[in-house]
Every structure is written in C-alpha cells, then in structure tokens.
Amino acid sequence: MKRRILNPKIHTNAFGFTLIELMIILATIVIVMTLAVPTYSNYWIRAKTIESLYSVTELKSAAVDFCREGRSKTPLDNELIGYKIKDSKYVQEIVLSGTCNEAVIVITTKATGAKPDPVLTMTGNFSKDSEQFTWNCVSSGPNVHTPGACQS
Numbered sequence: 001m002k003r004r005i006l007n008p009k010i011h012t013n014a015f016g017f018t019l020i021e022l023m024i025i026l027a028t029i030v031i032v033m034t035l036a037v038p039t040y041s042n043y044w045i046r047a048k049t050i051e052s053l054y055s056v057t058e059l060k061s062a063a064v065d066f067c068r069e070g071r072s073k074t075p076l077d078n079e080l081i082g083y084k085i086k087d088s089k090y091v092q093e094i095v096l097s098g099t100c101n102e103a104v105i106v107i108t109t110k111a112t113g114a115k116p117d118p119v120l121t122m123t124g125n126f127s128k129d130s131e132q133f134t135w136n137c138v139s140s141g142p143n144v145h146t147p148g149a150c151q152s
Contacts, residue, residue: 041113042144048090048112050147053120053137055091056105059083060124064133067100067126076103092117100126103133114145 017025062081078084078096085094092110096103103124109117118141124133139146 045113045145046147049109049114049118049120049139049141049145052088052090052107052109052112053147053150055086055088056094056107056122059094059096059105060133060135063096063100063103063124064126064131067103067133068131073099075099098123112145114141117141118145120146120150 059078059081062083063076066076066081074080076096076098078094081096083094083096085091090109090112091107093106093108095106095108097106098104103126105122105124107120107122109119112118118139120137120139122135122137124135126133137147137150139150143151
C-alpha cells in the first residue's frame with residue numbers, strides 16, 4: 001500500500017523542540033534560580049559567620065585557664081591571656097574585655113558577603129563551682145546570616 005503525502009516538500013523527519021517548549025523550559029529555570037540563589041547565598045554567609053565563631057575556641061579556653069587561677073577581679077584582654085589572633089579569611093578582629101565575672105568577646109567579621117558584615121558579641125560568666133564559663137551570644141546581623149546560638 002502506498003502512503004499518500006499531501007505536500008512532499010513539507011514532510012520531514014526532524015526532531016527537536018519547538019520555540020514554545022524552549023521558552024517554557026527557560027522560564028522554569030529562571031523561576032527556580034530566583035528562589036534558590038538568595039537561599040544559597042544566605043547559607044554561605046551563615047557558614048562563614050559560624051567559622052568565625054569557632055575561631056575563638058582557643059581564646060575561650062585561655063580565659064578559663066586564666067580565671068581558674070583566681071584572678072576574677074583582673075581586667076581581661078587578649079595580651080594578658082596570651083592570645084594572638086590568627087590569620088583568618090572571615091575574622092577581622094577579636095577583642096576580649098571585662099573580668100572573669102563578666103567576660104566579653106567581640107568578633108568582627110569580614111568578607112562574609114553580608115552588608116554589613118556581622119559583629120558577634122559573646123558574654124560569659126565564670127562559675128567557680130564548675131570552673132567554666134557560661135557563654136551567651138548575640139549578633140548585629142539578621143538571623144538568616146547568624147549561627148543558631150547567636151540568633152535573637
């Protein structure tokens with residue numbers, strides 16, 4: 001049986017997408033990217049801020065050792081504790097102040113991607129019973145850019 005073709009010049013065996021299908025795919029990609037990019041960038045800012053928060057672990061340990069020696073009235077600072085800030089991509093400055101009864105650590109971040117970079121303030125109270133600090137943290141930045149421990 002012969003196949004009847006109305007117009008042999010139009011008949012092709014072409015495969016591919018139509019312009020409408022390509023436009024729908026492109027629109028879907030744009031919508032997904034519009035939703036994903038802000039969430040992704042907030043995640044990276046928070047990760048950099050968390051890294052800067054963990055950079056004070058040595059300073060907190062040095063403060064505990066210092067306060068265990070019974071120097072609760074002595075004003076604290078980085079030099080007295082013997083702490084030098086290490087080079088970090090995301091920490092501009094770490095300042096220890098106060099006394100063992102009310103210690104304060106201020107972490108100034110840099111290059112996190114947030115506008116402005118968050119400043120983390122940790123306040124600690126030294127317990128003579130357990131010889132440990134109880135630390136509280138607050139941040140100057142929005143909650144989406146700060147670690148869970150520093151969110152208000």
